[in-house]
Amino acid sequence: MNPDYRLPHSQDSYGFGFLDEFAKREIRRVILKAISIPGYQTPYASREMPMGRGFGTGGLQLTLSMIGPDDTLKVIDQGSDDSVNAVNLRKFAELTCPEVSTTESTTEASLIQTRHRVPEIPLREDQVLNLQVPYPDPLVIVEPSEAKRKIMHGEGDYARLLTKLYEDLVKFDEITISHRYPTRINGHYVIDPSPIPRYDVPGLHQSRALLLFGAGREKKIYAVPPYTNAEPLVFDDVPFRTESFYTADGQRRACDRCGSIDSFLDELNLDDGSKAWQCSDTDYCNRQLARTEAGEATQ
């Protein structure tokens, strides 16, 4: 991004939040519809954004149509506030939404836009999580025709998705979906919860915060409203499993930085060929680190 470039929001060309008011109104209306029909992929007219589709334009349009001057925005990418996607989207919001404050703290944010993770710290009722979605339809792996997929969703016909899980169990004795795990919302629609790891899927269930999913390229918005059931698709006798961070000798791996043993860890390959594990949620990691250091200081 050119650091000297400024969008001309002082002139009347661009309103607050880059999108024009008609676009915002349409997206807000679609959000309301998505909340009313939990898990239903509501089509909308995804606008051109000054970045390529597939770079989080769906999540960004959700954010820009909802944000107001008194909001505090947090943008994360794979849990991190500092990776390229997160930094650029945050800068864009700072440029186009004057007076909006941004933060890296999960607890201070009123609006969180995220790519591929749900924050470790449980969200509150007054927070909204906007997830960036590359592929909104979980049925796309079994049915290429969108017209047929719509009928399958309408009739709650997910047998072929379960057949895929059956085949996985036959071949590998395990369901091999690592992220984008198909999840049934409120007993009917099955959604693709965006590429969050399996570890985050239980966090969607009865979430206190409103969870919104925006797919800019595929032009769909869907929602998991607060206090709604979200159940991963499984067989009755094969329970859902999240990623295991246990070593061969039964030890739960800890974050090499903050020492936390209850967070989702990223595996890092170090220069000397060894491996290290670190919290994927940087805000959580910093918080844990600060707490440990404060504890050591008082002792």
Next chain:
Amino acid sequence: MKPILDVKGLTRIHGTECPSCLDMTGPEHNTNVCPACGSVVAAANVSFSLQPGEILGIMGESGSGKSTVVKTLYFDQAPSRGSAIFRDDDQSHELFNLNGAEQRWLRNHRFGMVYQNPNLGLNFGISAGGNIAERLLMNDLNHYGDIRRRASELLTRTDVMVSRMDESPKQFSGGMQQRVQIAKALATRPPLLYLDEVTTGLDLSVQARILDLILEIQHELGTAMIVVTHDLGVIRLLASRTLVMKYGRVIESGLTDQILEDPQQAYTQQLVASTL
């Protein structure tokens, strides 16, 4: 006993229909293409009834509309006109007035279909067991262990080696593919089974084993079946009653023995004479 299936005036016309379509086609005009508008009359005014546990044969040359009849009853195609009442326990369903979801429910739960081409009935991208699992999952059986058990029972019943259950049907011979299709169709123990040219293209010994299997199933489960074929041997072996179709019309119907021994229509006589 009330018939399990009552079909009345089933008609299927492809194209822009005109009033003379039905008058200007049929065996007496030697065509099923309407000379006025060019529409193809695939089936016209087909009516029959099927008793529980009965096997009804539909025979005729290719293009006579026999597959069309079965495909409309299985909801693969929509009919242009006509009605079909399916009686299931105490309920009776007017097949062509149901909405999509109800039709899909019946198709998945109460009907079974075995196509001539296993490509249509099986998904070659998944294992043979997976194909059966799919149908069981459509019936809300959601227990992995139960699905495995039931699938291997069905494959054993249809003489497919259980050790090959997890292979793709692509690697199977034609006869085995047909038997997997039959196992899949039987997975939900349907009271009504459609068999569309199941033995066509198989060698004689395999044909015989599949026909034996079909008869055994009918004796064991009392499944009513509609068997579509152009093979008189199949009709003779399986069907107790038979319809003969030509150019979309039923030209003769009755007991199979009667039709094969004493055919009334010239076309049927020709058909019987050419094979015997």
